[in-house]
């Protein structure tokens with residue numbers, strides 16, 4: 623059984639040290655995620671791919687307690703497990719919306735350090751594990 627990303631170009635491997643793929647504008651240095659071919663800030667079309675920091679801080683979060691509408695939700699609604707979602711503020715100055723590995727509100731705190739990991743999101747029709755990215759609290 624193999625693994626594949628939920629979407630090409632969102633993140634890089636290896637799986638134990640993934641990085642999100644964003645873009646940076648040549649003209650104004652605006653950083654975006656996901657990657658964009660033109661800058662949302664100054665509309666320049668000169669952007670370059672950048673790999674974003676693996677760590678950031680939790681800016682805000684909530685726990686998704688029921689399956690999102692399907693589509694676009696592609697997970698297993700029958701065996702749905704509540705999951706955390708939040709915004710992670712990266713050193714590049716952007717906030718990335720992401721799943722969180724933690725769904726226990728007592729273990730999530732605004733401002734805590736978070737680290738990027740990959741986790742299994744669903745199983746494809748071909749039996750492959752479909753991987754997505756998530757942030758987990760950094761254990762000290």
Ligand SMILES: [Zn+2]
Pocket residue numbers: 647648649650651652661662663664665666
């Ligand atoms: Zn720009």
